[in-house]
Amino acid sequence: MNARVLAGTGHANAGRAANGSAAKGAARAGLTARGVIYLLVGVLALQIAFGTGSRQADRSGALAELADKPFGAVLLWALGAGLVGMALWRLSEALFGVTGKDGRTARKRLPAAARCVFYAFVAYSVLAFAAGAGGGGSSDRQSRDVTARAMEMPAGRWLVGAAGAAIVVAGVVIGVQAARRTFHKKMKLGGLGPRVRRLVDVTGVAGGAARGLVFAGAGAFALRAAVEYEPDRAKGMDDTLRSFADTPLGPWLLVGVAAGLVLFGVFSFTLARWRRV
Numbered sequence: 001m002n003a004r005v006l007a008g009t010g011h012a013n014a015g016r017a018a019n020g021s022a023a024k025g026a027a028r029a030g031l032t033a034r035g036v037i038y039l040l041v042g043v044l045a046l047q048i049a050f051g052t053g054s055r056q057a058d059r060s061g062a063l064a065e066l067a068d069k070p071f072g073a074v075l076l077w078a079l080g081a082g083l084v085g086m087a088l089w090r091l092s093e094a095l096f097g098v099t100g101k102d103g104r105t106a107r108k109r110l111p112a113a114a115r116c117v118f119y120a121f122v123a124y125s126v127l128a129f130a131a132g133a134g135g136g137g138s139s140d141r142q143s144r145d146v147t148a149r150a151m152e153m154p155a156g157r158w159l160v161g162a163a164g165a166a167i168v169v170a171g172v173v174i175g176v177q178a179a180r181r182t183f184h185k186k187m188k189l190g191g192l193g194p195r196v197r198r199l200v201d202v203t204g205v206a207g208g209a210a211r212g213l214v215f216a217g218a219g220a221f222a223l224r225a226a227v228e229y230e231p232d233r234a235k236g237m238d239d240t241l242r243s244f245a246d247t248p249l250g251p252w253l254l255v256g257v258a259a260g261l262v263l264f265g266v267f268s269f270t271l272a273r274w275r276r277v
Helices: 002-049 059-067 072-096 106-130 139-151 156-179 182-186 194-228 237-244 251-274
Strands: none
Touching: 002 059, 002 072, 002 237, 002 251, 059 072, 059 106, 072 106, 139 156, 139 194, 139 237, 156 182, 156 194, 182 194, 194 237, 194 251, 237 251
């Protein structure tokens, strides 16, 4: 009897270890893939700011840029596989709980489920692009199309407005959390030297602030589209980034935000290496 109990316990521990290793591998691959996309979007936005860019500064532009590189097709498939890993990691968090305090509560698991759905869509679009199916087109067109369809629904105007407000709030939260360096709680920083910790802090704070600003800007345009009942007011990442050049600060705000997105890409690489999973 005791032997059977011990055997069962051993099998359970082995299963948990295997699941843990799989989750870690999926998380590392997904965070790396996310970093590549943000890095490329930031570079494309910098090119736009300096008048040398011809591609959309969004996911579709990043994929087109990657496709032009040597072994581009292989890189696209690898990127898609990494994002599938990200979706699976978030799915495991939704099903079994998130690492850290209160990780099994609904407050932590529901956002993980939402992230799973989001990254599953992103992974599908990347794999569709790699397969030659287009990948869904530019973020600007997608935003306008989704907004127009939503406004045709009963109370659609209110739905779009609520979604826009939620995205604005999400952007503010992302920026505040970056400034407060809450990412420290999710990372294994104990054994890192001062230079590496400085890299994590600079990329995490500046990159998170830039990402939050882009979210807030896109949400504000969706909110404006709802208020004015004009779906074309909604903007994707590319048009949101370009709008920063129309502020009193001119192209320099776009330069700053674009550089921040590059830094967020680098920060995603540090997460892939040192995040607790």
